[in-house]
Amino acid sequence: MSLVQMKDKWIKVGQDLVKTDKAFLEYLSDVNVTVLQHLLNHNAVEGKRQMQMTQLLQLSEKFQALWDYTEVKCKQLQTLTGQGNVQSSRDVYIIEQMESIQQLYTEYFSSFTNFVVVGGFDYIGKKTSTYWKENKVNLWRFINAQKCESSVSLNLYRILHERLREQISHYTRILTLLTEDDRQIVGDEGLDGSLRGFMDLKSYISQVLDEATLTKDLWKSLGQKLTDILCTPERRLQEDSKNAPISLSAGRFGHDRILLCNDALIHLQGSDVRYYDLSTLWIEPIDMDISESKSLKVITPEDQLIFHTLEPHNRVMWYWKLNQAVRQCLAKKRDFPLWGKGNKGQRPANPPNCRFTTYTFKNEGRLKNAIYEGDWKQGKPHGKGTLKWEDERNYTGDFINGLEHGFGVYLVSQAEGYNCYKCHWIEGKKQRYGMCEYSTNTIYRGYFKGDLRHGFGILESNRGESSLIRYVGHWENDRKHGYGIMETADSGDRYIGMWKDDQRDGRGIMVTQSGLCYEGNFQGGKLIGKGVLLSEDNSLYEGEFTEDLQLRGKGKMTFPDGITIEGTFSSTFGNGLQANGVMNTSNNTEMSYAATHLQLGQDFLVLGQWPGVFTPFIEYLRSDCTEKMEEAFLGFHTESSRSLRKVGSEGLGGDSQSDEHHSCSRREAVTNAEFLKELRLQQSKDQLQQYLEKSLQSLRHPLGKLLQTQTLVFQAAYSGPGANKHLLEMAQKEVKYHAEKIQEIIMDYVPQLFNKSSEPVESSETEMDFCSLVLPVILPEFYPDLSMLYMLYHAEDNACYRQGILHLNLLSDTKLMEFLDVQRHLWPLKDLHLTSNQRYSLVHDQCFLSAIECVQKISTTADPQEKLDNLFHTVDEIERTVNRILCREYKLPLDDLLPLLIYVISRARIQHLGSELHFIRDMMTPQMQGGMVDFLLTAFESCYEHMQKEEIRQGRFTNFT
Amino acid sequence: MAIRELKVCLLGDTGVGKSSIVCRFVQDHFDHNISPTIGASFLTKTVPCGNELHKFLIWDTAGQERFHSLAPMYYRGSAAAVIVYDITKLDSFQTLKKWVKELKEHGPEDIIVAIAGNKNDLSDIREVPMKEAKEFAESIAAIFIETSARNAVNVEELFQKISRQIPPLDPQDVESNESFKLTRQPATVHRRCC
Numbered sequence A: 001m002s003l004v005q006m007k008d009k010w011i012k013v014g015q016d017l018v019k020t021d022k023a024f025l026e027y028l029s030d031v032n033v034t035v036l037q038h039l040l041n042h043n044a045v046e047g048k049r050q051m052q053m054t055q056l057l058q059l060s061e062k063f064q065a066l067w068d069y070t071e072v073k074c075k076q077l078q079t080l081t082g083q084g085n086v087q088s089s090r091d092v093y094i095i096e097q098m099e100s101i102q103q104l105y106t107e108y109f110s111s112f113t114n115f116v117v118v119g120g121f122d123y124i125g126k127k128t129s130t131y132w133k134e135n136k137v138n139l140w141r142f143i144n145a146q147k148c149e150s151s152v153s154l155n156l157y158r159i160l161h162e163r164l165r166e167q168i169s170h171y172t173r174i175l176t177l178l179t180e181d182d183r184q185i186v187g188d189e190g191l192d193g194s195l196r197g198f199m200d201l202k203s204y205i206s207q208v209l210d211e212a213t214l215t216k217d218l219w220k221s222l223g224q225k226l227t228d229i230l231c232t233p234e235r236r237l238q239e240d241s242k243n244a245p246i247s248l249s250a251g252r253f254g255h256d257r258i259l260l261c262n263d264a265l266i267h268l269q270g271s272d273v274r275y276y277d278l279s280t281l282w283i284e285p286i287d288m289d290i291s292e293s294k295s296l297k298v299i300t301p302e303d304q305l306i307f308h309t310l311e312p313h314n315r316v317m318w319y320w321k322l323n324q325a326v327r328q329c330l331a332k333k334r335d336f337p338l339w340g341k342g343n344k345g346q347r348p349a350n351p352p353n354c355r356f357t358t359y360t361f362k363n364e365g366r367l368k369n370a371i372y373e374g375d376w377k378q379g380k381p382h383g384k385g386t387l388k389w390e391d392e393r394n395y396t397g398d399f400i401n402g403l404e405h406g407f408g409v410y411l412v413s414q415a416e417g418y419n420c421y422k423c424h425w426i427e428g429k430k431q432r433y434g435m436c437e438y439s440t441n442t443i444y445r446g447y448f449k450g451d452l453r454h455g456f457g458i459l460e461s462n463r464g465e466s467s468l469i470r471y472v473g474h475w476e477n478d479r480k481h482g483y484g485i486m487e488t489a490d491s492g493d494r495y496i497g498m499w500k501d502d503q504r505d506g507r508g509i510m511v512t513q514s515g516l517c518y519e520g521n522f523q524g525g526k527l528i529g530k531g532v533l534l535s536e537d538n539s540l541y542e543g544e545f546t547e548d549l550q551l552r553g554k555g556k557m558t559f560p561d562g563i564t565i566e567g568t569f570s571s572t573f574g575n576g577l578q579a580n581g582v583m584n585t586s587n588n589t590e591m592s593y594a595a596t597h598l599q600l601g602q603d604f605l606v607l608g609q610w611p612g613v614f615t616p617f618i619e620y621l622r623s624d625c626t627e628k629m630e631e632a633f634l635g636f637h638t639e640s641s642r643s644l645r646k647v648g649s650e651g652l653g654g655d656s657q658s659d660e661h662h663s664c665s666r667r668e669a670v671t672n673a674e675f676l677k678e679l680r681l682q683q684s685k686d687q688l689q690q691y692l693e694k695s696l697q698s699l700r701h702p703l704g705k706l707l708q709t710q711t712l713v714f715q716a717a718y719s720g721p722g723a724n725k726h727l728l729e730m731a732q733k734e735v736k737y738h739a740e741k742i743q744e745i746i747m748d749y750v751p752q753l754f755n756k757s758s759e760p761v762e763s764s765e766t767e768m769d770f771c772s773l774v775l776p777v778i779l780p781e782f783y784p785d786l787s788m789l790y791m792l793y794h795a796e797d798n799a800c801y802r803q804g805i806l807h808l809n810l811l812s813d814t815k816l817m818e819f820l821d822v823q824r825h826l827w828p829l830k831d832l833h834l835t836s837n838q839r840y841s842l843v844h845d846q847c848f849l850s851a852i853e854c855v856q857k858i859s860t861t862a863d864p865q866e867k868l869d870n871l872f873h874t875v876d877e878i879e880r881t882v883n884r885i886l887c888r889e890y891k892l893p894l895d896d897l898l899p900l901l902i903y904v905i906s907r908a909r910i911q912h913l914g915s916e917l918h919f920i921r922d923m924m925t926p927q928m929q930g931g932m933v934d935f936l937l938t939a940f941e942s943c944y945e946h947m948q949k950e951e952i953r954q955g956r957f958t959n960f961t
Numbered sequence B: 001m002a003i004r005e006l007k008v009c010l011l012g013d014t015g016v017g018k019s020s021i022v023c024r025f026v027q028d029h030f031d032h033n034i035s036p037t038i039g040a041s042f043l044t045k046t047v048p049c050g051n052e053l054h055k056f057l058i059w060d061t062a063g064q065e066r067f068h069s070l071a072p073m074y075y076r077g078s079a080a081a082v083i084v085y086d087i088t089k090l091d092s093f094q095t096l097k098k099w100v101k102e103l104k105e106h107g108p109e110d111i112i113v114a115i116a117g118n119k120n121d122l123s124d125i126r127e128v129p130m131k132e133a134k135e136f137a138e139s140i141a142a143i144f145i146e147t148s149a150r151n152a153v154n155v156e157e158l159f160q161k162i163s164r165q166i167p168p169l170d171p172q173d174v175e176s177n178e179s180f181k182l183t184r185q186p187a188t189v190h191r192r193c194c
């Protein structure tokens, strides 16, 4: 075909199309004026059968859209044709824009069939029948006279759709002619596609019309009552047990009726209507090979339905139809062109087992009237979702098999506000780590078991609350139980000890803000029976308490001056002491020393205070150590939210409480699964210690998290205004307990490093114990609070020591050595650099400088080993200096060493020497007793002691100044 | 073989020869692997006793009167105390009696007391009769021996006598003692024996 012929061809197509369109538009316009508008005028009149009129309005809208579109396109094409500009399929709108046309017709026929289904034509036909009787012509002119029906509704039905189907046939015809005429055009993708599209549209329309008729007939046959319940414009019948027998009761077919619609499966039995949403229907797969089977299992969120069929082929048919209906319902899109054929004709798959949908539970039970929106699997909530109960409780989070499982946020509405849980769940119950913000403005952070607070947990009032209460300790069945610490901010009281049923019960210590310190047995929240009371002025009462925390009962009181009273007391501290008894004035200073330094809580340590801190960690290690498990066992990561704050709201000073909300964003994945592997790789003590140092300091490392909790529980008891010198022993033992526990945990993973040698080893470098391995690594965390306790404990003696230093430092170097009886030949006079007019006796701070520097270093580290090394070096330096002076090696006997040490110490002016020495001694292994370390410490301690002596403190050395 | 560490402190007047006795005891046993010491006052020596090894941790104290009040810090936790007097000085024997009294009152409960009359090479100028001292020792159930640090007389014997008075360990204790023998000594300090 020549180019000219081609051009003519396209122009002819354009002309053809314009012609049919024009005729079509004329028809539409005519119908609109004479029929549609007239029908619509009835709209205003009636109120009761609104549904039909609403559908009619929609129908009219779609009618209009189709009309407008065709009109515009027709005009454009007419212009193009007139200009001779129709040159290819691109210029022909029914080819180029087939999909838009398809869309418009599909929409029109949806509305149209909706109107059919709700009985719109019957209704409107009846309503307008008188008018049509008088204006028969108006109807008949649209319909071929021979085919004309007597019923108005049927005529209207035909007028409003037949011509539109016809128009599609016209399009098909024009396109078919084009392909037949010209071989060159065959293979034009656009042309082929649009031709196929119009064919599909044709089959689609006849299918939806059939469905609509069937559905309309069904509603008619069911009677008004059921129709009112079941009929909706969009609902279409897909299968009916009347056609393909199926029943829920085996062997009694016809007893019930089953209707498969496009959105629901409906079961009718007598007046009972059951309705199952297709989106929450799971059809149990069937084995096609077992053809004898006649039953079908369908799972719904609350039921399992067993359907029975008469014939195996019915079963297969229903199985197929159910699946197709469910699939289309979930996709919210019906198959095109033909139902059950899937999109574009591929073989459609069965609906997915896992889906996202919403369901309202109806059955009695914990979920009655609850709405679940989220992921499902095989009839059960599974995955992520939100469950809302009728009483405003709601849960958002992970589900497994219908139950809360994993992590989830749970809100329970209270009289005022909500209790908000953010926790881990197992099979529907709160379990492991979680937190709860109560409506009462308190917050719990800790472990749960079977929905209840259980294990270790912290309960505290939110900041800004007037009566701040903080409990750090163990729980059982939602109550405070076991070892725990409670601090009340307004009274300033701190209780450290055992709890039972939310009350202080068992051994306990009460420290008040005024400095009173009680220890004894608590019962039902009260200290009753034998106990001890220490006041801040170091008075000590030992005896009975007949009333809670009151000095009433039989006992013995020791005053700071050593005077004692034994008898019956009946007073409270502060209100004057009333006693009936014997007073002993033989002042026994030893007794008052004992009271000042009395250490409480000695029998607590046997209990292994913090099982709740370690048990989850051990469980975590025994689990697969996944990251998810890490939060479930060890608490939420808080570091990431902290760093988020740095980035996000720096300087905003946001409430730091909210910073501790868990962060779901698991950005930088910690290699926590690797952490055990890494631990196992440690080859030597040094490596292990480095590993520990690194991990214990990281807030995101499991060990670091553990240490965080350890520090937290330690501070609860020993930090802040409640810090009390009578708790020193307990505190230092607790630190060791924490170190020991960590070591215990690690030991299993690197047993080779802990091989206990069977031979007594003289050189002890390869041996390890928690004191040398873990303790130095974790000590810095506890050190500030711990050293505060040492200072409080040594307050009195430190004051004396400071006085001693003050006076000794009034003396010049030589005077001081003379006073201390340092043998003259040991004086390092060589080191004294004199200026012209100076005499030896005036020089200050020039001797033993290297030793002084050494000893000063003990306060620059928290590591007891390092402190100890500094003490050793101090003695070394003294001896080195002496050897230099004597020009020979000389081992200092104690008679020479002590005066020199005192000299060095007084010049070093260390602030808290007593605390330092005490700390070193406490952190020393008991096995060192009697050994060199012990001897060295004793030497320093004896100097410290000596410097507090009256004669030094008072500066009674007049002859020397 | 089980090692037992035994703390022994030396008490007595100044100049009676405490340091000399320790020096003799430790030095005579010539041992290159001797553990480090502090000055001349802390020394150790290991001797066999039955099927045990006794490691003596010897704490030599200051004899000067003005440090006397510090003595309790040194003798606390001792398994044994050696109280030394000079047989040529009656005064030193009187001081010894005071030490005994103090130990009874403030010392560790089961402490083994050994009385050593030193400088018995100078018996010609003796002021303390041996019989009197011996009787005194018996009266307080103490070990008694006269020694000469200068001539190395009875120094070993003195410590042997102490060893023999140490009750042997229970078998279980031996085991636990072994597995927990975790001492730590600063590797940086190297000293030779005096």
Ligand SMILES: Nc1nc2c(ncn2[C@@H]2O[C@H](COP(=O)(O)OP(=O)(O)OP(=O)(O)O)[C@@H](O)[C@H]2O)c(=O)[nH]1
Pocket: A893, A895, B012, B013, B014, B015, B016, B017, B018, B019, B020, B021, B061, B062, B063, B064, B118, B119, B120, B121, B122, B147, B148, B149, B150, B151
């Ligand atoms: N003849 C004699 N002299 C001795 C003996 N033991 C010690 N000495 C001398 O006695 C003097 C004092 O001896 P030390 O060992 O320093 O006495 P100490 O008891 O340690 O004295 P302090 O350290 O001051 O308490 C020295 O000159 C020794 O040589 C001994 O067995 N015989």
Ligand SMILES: [Mg+2]
Pocket: A893, A894, A895, B018, B019, B020, B060, B061, B063
């Ligand atoms: Mg000496």
